[in-house]
Amino acid sequence: MNISGVTSNIFNPNLKGKTVVITGAGGGIGRAVALAYGQQETRLGITDKNKDSVSQTFEMLKSLGINDVLWFEGDVTCKADAEQLMGTVAEKLGDGSIEVVNNIAGITADAPFHKMTEEQWRRVLDVNLAGTFVTTQAAMPFMREVAKNEQRIGLPKLRSIINVSSVSSKGNAGQANYAASKAAVEGFTRAIATELAPFNIKVNAVAPGFVDTQMTQVIPEKAMGTIREIHKKKTLCGKFGQPDDIARVVLFLGSDLSGFMTGQVLVADGGLTTGVL
Ligand SMILES: NC(=O)c1ccc[n+]([C@@H]2O[C@H](COP(=O)([O-])OP(=O)(O)OC[C@H]3O[C@@H](n4cnc5c(N)ncnc54)[C@H](O)[C@@H]3O)[C@@H](O)[C@H]2O)c1
Numbered sequence: 001m002n003i004s005g006v007t008s009n010i011f012n013p014n015l016k017g018k019t020v021v022i023t024g025a026g027g028g029i030g031r032a033v034a035l036a037y038g039q040q041e042t043r044l045g046i047t048d049k050n051k052d053s054v055s056q057t058f059e060m061l062k063s064l065g066i067n068d069v070l071w072f073e074g075d076v077t078c079k080a081d082a083e084q085l086m087g088t089v090a091e092k093l094g095d096g097s098i099e100v101v102n103n104i105a106g107i108t109a110d111a112p113f114h115k116m117t118e119e120q121w122r123r124v125l126d127v128n129l130a131g132t133f134v135t136t137q138a139a140m141p142f143m144r145e146v147a148k149n150e151q152r153i154g155l156p157k158l159r160s161i162i163n164v165s166s167v168s169s170k171g172n173a174g175q176a177n178y179a180a181s182k183a184a185v186e187g188f189t190r191a192i193a194t195e196l197a198p199f200n201i202k203v204n205a206v207a208p209g210f211v212d213t214q215m216t217q218v219i220p221e222k223a224m225g226t227i228r229e230i231h232k233k234k235t236l237c238g239k240f241g242q243p244d245d246i247a248r249v250v251l252f253l254g255s256d257l258s259g260f261m262t263g264q265v266l267v268a269d270g271g272l273t274t275g276v277l
Contacts, residue, residue: 011257012256012257013040013251013252013255013256013257014255014256015037015040015041015042015100015251015254015255015256016040016041016042017041017042017043018042018043018099018100019042019043019045019089019090019093019094019097019098019099019100020037020042020043020044020045020098020099020100020101020102020254021044021045021046021047021085021086021089021098021100021101021102021139022034022037022044022045022046022047022102022104023047023048023076023102023103023104023105023131023135024048024076024103024104024105024106025046025047025048025054025057025071025104026048026049026050026052026053026054026055026056026057027048027050027053027104027105027213027214027215028211028212028213028214028215028243029104029164029208029211029213029243029246029247029250030046030048030057030102030104030105031053031056031057031060031243032242032243032244032246032247033102033104033243033246033247033250033251034046034057034061035057035060035061035064035247036244036247036248036250036251037100037102037251037254038061038064038066038069039064039066040251040255042068042100043068043069043093043094044061044066044068044069044070044093045069045070045071045072045085045086045088045089045093045098046058046061046069046070046071046072047071047072047073047074047076047081047085048073048074048105049073049074049075049076049105050073051073054071054072054073055071057071058071068093070088070089070092070093072084072085072088075131076103076105076127076131076132076134076135077126077127077130077131077134078134079134079138082134082135082137082138083138085135085138086098086135086138086139086141086142087142089142090141090142094142096142096146097142097143097146097157098139098142098143098146098159099143099157099159099160100159100160100161100162100254101135101136101139101143101160101161101162102162102250102254103131103132103135103136103161103162103163103164104164104250105127105131105135106127106128106131106164106181106215107123107124107127107128107215108124108175108178108215109123109124109177109178110174110175110178111174112173112174113176116176116177120177121176121177123177124177124178124181125177125180125181125184127181128178128181128182128185129181129184129185129188132163132185132188133188136161136163136192139161143159143161143196143199143201144196144199144201147159147199147200147201148199151199151200156200157200158200158202158256158259159199159200159201159202160201160202160203160204160253160254160255160258161192161196161201161202161203161204162203162204162205162206162250162253162254163185163186163188163189163203163204163205163206164185164205164206164207164208164250165182165183165185165186165189165205165206165207165265166178166179166182166207166208167207167208167209167267167269167272167273168182169182169183169185169186169207170273182207185205186205186207186265189203189204189205189263189265190203190263193262193263194263197262202253202258202259202261202262203262203263204253204258204261204262204263204264204265204266205253205264205265205266206246206249206250206253206265206266206267206268207265207266207267207268207269208241208245208246208268208269209235209240209241209267209268209269209270209272209273210227210231210240210241210269210272211240211241211242211243211245211246212240212241212242212243213243216240230272231270231272234270234271234272234274235269235270235271235272236270236271237270239270240270241268241269241270245268245270246268249266249268253266
């Protein structure tokens, strides 16, 4: 601290040595998030339903000399998978503790509302919303319970949970299921932020705009033309977001730099949803 009470290095994310879990780490944004945390010398537990892609992320981390990493094949909606993930990461990497959980896994199953099947509705709600609930709850013994002991001995630590919403939560045609799931993730974020604040656990979300990943690469070319035009007119540099653009925001929310923020949703969309009135 200096004499004005401001920490001398206010830009220190203070992530070194922290134990970090990332779901969806085989996907576009999840992989960028894993690489961003890895470069901060964290200890990483990375997981994805897609075994090949998460093991590729692991190899990429290793090739950068990032070695404190465990990878898992797991489904975020499966309680047993989530408990095994959190238990193993806490035991093998974290001395019984987890400091940051990043809920990145997610899916779309777009269709006009009048044609959307109940299966599409339930599948998207299950992965995006229930998956975030199941995975976050499995981390509680290694976050909330550990925090109680730290507070008892007068050494409280700051922990962080980051969820992923979307600008589609405002309502996007063809995405009734996805929009509902992401709006609900925002409500979930605010609710548990209030419950976990007494344990020094901040809970925030990022709401990305259109990001160039496999999720958006499946959009039909005709629709892509319209999306490109809108981006040219409205966004910074007239372009789509890249996974790194979102990873930087996630890293900020996972770090001590956002140490006085909880229950918030940060929009990262290059201006896409700004100025609609
Ligand atoms: N790409 C975008 O434009 C965009 C915009 C807003 C929000 N998001 C959100 O960002 C997150 C990451 O998306 P992305 O763009 O990287 O997509 P992506 O498809 O590249 O990655 C998603 C990853 O989640 C994994 N996954 C899916 N279901 C799973 C399950 N049940 N259990 C475990 N893993 C599972 C997939 O295997 C995949 O690797 C998602 O939550 C998505 O909704 C993306």
